[in-house]
Amino acid sequence: MAVSIEEFSRIIIATLDLNFQILENFFTLLVVSATNSSLVSQGANLNFSNVWGLIYGGLVSNYWNSFAIHEVLNATQHNVSAMKNFSIAISYLGSNATTVFGDAEGTKGVTYLQKGIYDYLKSNPQEAENLASSLSRMFKAEVEFLIKLMGAVNTTFT
Structure with missing residues (x-):
């Protein structure tokens, strides 16, 4: 299925716009849930200390996840087969950088898509x-x- 760069750009812009709206609504919901007079009078309003609790939970989870990633990378340094696969992958990506990332003119790879989005916004x-x-x-x-x-x-x- 072939898609024009303009159609692709239009979908990317629409998705970005929708994501901005989702985040706006999410942040607004949090604030309104904390200050809504009906919820406040019922004692059911959002307590921002509990939001800090969620942030703390995310930090703790990320803390332990970092240890797991560290351990896997450490093990990779001592596993010849894993090092070989890692090395081949990096070398393959590096030798195909223009195919993947593109060129300064925006004629291929990711830069082609980025230039298409820029051109779409500029013409619309x-x-x-x-x-x-x-x-x-x-x-x-x-x-x-x-x-x-x-x-x-x-x-x-x-």
């Missing part, structure tokens, strides 16, 4: 405007979330 200014609006709304919602989250630092970490 309304799409660029829509994407900019979604990005700025998402950023505003994220800042509002961060303000609430940081407001819970003293009550969380005492």
